[in-house]
Each structure stands twice: as C-alpha cells, then as structure tokens.
Amino acid sequence: MAPANGTALVIGGGIGGLAAAVGLHRTGWEVTVLERFAAPDDTGAGISLAANGIRALDALGVGGAVRAAARPQYTGGTRTPDGRPLSRMDGAALERALGTPVTGIPRAELHSLLRSALPPGCLRTGVTGSLDTALRGEGPAPAPDLVVAADGVRSASRARLFPDHPGPVYSGSTVLRAITAEPVDLDADFELTWGPGAEFGHIAFADGRAEWHAVLAAPPGVRHADPLAVLRQRFAHWQEPVARLLAATRPEDVLHHDVHELVTPLPSYAAGRVALLGDAAHAMTPNLGQGACQALEDAVTLAAELAAGPDVPTALARYDAVRRPRSQAVARAARRAGRLGHRLSHPVAVSLRNGALRLAPSGVVVRGILRHADWTPPRLPARAM
Structure with missing residues (x-):
C-alpha cells in the first residue's frame, strides 16, 4: 500500500493546491504547502462552483462550510447589451438534477475555508x-x-x-474584475452580457456584494492607468447593472489578467512521484466556469488513488488515466464556448448566434451544463488515528 503516513510537498497554495493538501491530510499524509505569495493574486475575485466542484468539496469535508458561506444561483442567464435575453439559467432545474445549485463565493473565502481544514504550520507563504x-x-x-x-x-x-x-498561450482575451466595496441592488444571482468583442458579467454574493468581470478581445499586455474610466467608456451604452457595479467599485480593487491556456495537451499528468494538478496540468479558458472545479476534481481523485495504493508511481499512473481525458475534454469544450461568446464581433455571426440561443429550449441549456457538472467523486477513506 501507499505509505499511510507518507510525506507530501505541494507546490502552490491556490484552490487546487490547498484542496490537494486537504485530501492528502484527510487520508493520512503529512503535508507541507509552499505558496510564493502571502495571498494568491486572484483572491480579490469571485467564483461560481458547479455541482462537481461542490461534490468535490463535500468529499474533502468542507462542502457544508462552503454552502453556508455561498449564495445559490437560481436566477440569471445571458443577454445582449440592450438587455434583451438570450438564454435563462434555471437554477432550480439544475438543483433538481444534481442535488445542489451553482453557488457563488469570493475566492478569498473559499481559500480561507480550505486553509482552515489543514493543520497549523502546514501552509508556508512567501x-x-x-x-x-x-x-x-x-x-x-x-x-x-x-x-x-x-x-x-x-x-x-x-x-x-x-x-x-510549448506551454501556455494567450487566448486572445483579457479580463478585468473586482468585488464591489458595498452591496449592490441586483435582479439576478448570475448574469452574462455578450456584445461584439466584449462580455460583462456578475456573481452575487451572500452579503449583498458582487463580483463583476469584463472580458475583452485585446492584445496581451495592455494595461490602463485608470481601468474603471476605460470600462465606463467601453460599456457606457450597456444596460444596468453594468454602471451600478462599476460605480460601487474602488479603483484599487480592480484586477487585470490576460487569459492564457494550454492549447497543446500534456502527454501525462504524472512523472515518477510528481503529480501535476489544476492549471499546471490543464489551464483552460473560463468560458464554462470549470477551471477551479476541475482542479477540485483533481485533488479528490489524487487523494483517493494514493489511498488505494499499492505505491506512489502506480497511484499516480491511475490518477493520470482518470483525470487527463476528462479535464482535457472540458478544456476543449471551454475553448469552443469562448468562440461563440464575446470573441464574436461580425454582425452576421452575432445575429446568428443570438437567434440560435433564443430558439434553444431551456432543457438544452440545462443538459449542456449537466454534461460537465455531473460528476461523482471517489470516496476518501478516513485518516487513521
């Protein structure tokens, strides 16, 4: 069997690294996590967790705490800049199908809940x-x-x-985002607005604040001295709550990241006694909201395979065989979804896309989400005392 009290070193203390550490700790490993930042550089943002992400957190023992801190997403959908709906999100239907709704939570809060499930001294920052x-x-x-x-x-x-x-490549999109400094009056739990070459969306949180994001088709490396002023101008004619969300944001809270992805898939997620996990293994575009969820799946699967033994290389080979096909398929689907969203700019292409979305039955939308979110985690054995 794999060593019941083996030692593990996790390089990276983001969501995936912390989740892996929690899973390993719960199954008897002595874990150390090394994180080069005092706090990850995306903790000023928010995240939507689909059912597969919540189920992974349940397997790690922190699902209940995350549910208590998060806001379920029942209302919302996709619309045009003038406010006309393209598709509606049926959160209740997703909950009936999967047993849990999509939930929104600040990334910093999710990090905190994962850290709280680790023993003192396990995480070394800086x-x-x-x-x-x-x-x-x-x-x-x-x-x-x-x-x-x-x-x-x-x-x-x-x-x-x-x-x-070849490593990661620029996706063609850059994203600016922030969490509002105060509660905002919103009509939807989650919403995306698609315009030519741009997307604006929000995630509502339990405390009334919200995260917003603006995705732009732009060259990489472009930065702005006053990003809020640029966004107010870029989205000046878009329907509320765009202006309301920007007005509730402090300039110093705006994050700006270019979106990179692994277009060339890796041949393996394991080598000897090393396992690659999360973005290191399968960085994907955010168009399906599955990046963190796939990292959480990685973490649970890794801990389960190691607990099953018989040795580390064999367990990691099984981890690779389970995780690589699924996560790479999700990454390909996210890339395809991005091509149909804000990346479209030609009026004819935008019109055809909008017409197809309006005609699609709500059941088709639900089935599209279920395709990626319906995942059952392996069971993790309890830590030997």
Missing part, C-alpha cells in the same frame, strides 16, 4: 517551491514521498518535467 529542490529534499529534511505541482498556468514544474512542451 516561499517559492522548486521541483528540483523538492525532489532532492531541503537541508536535513528527507525528500518527500510525493510532490504535487499545483503552481499555476505558468508552472515551472510543468516546464521542468516537459521541457519540449
């Missing part, structure tokens, strides 16, 4: 983890039995393991 150093061991400490590389879209661990892989 420390950059190197794969070579981890495999050799640091100082008098022996090399760990397992290394989990969860170091994000620009993973140095991935580059070390697969030096011939």
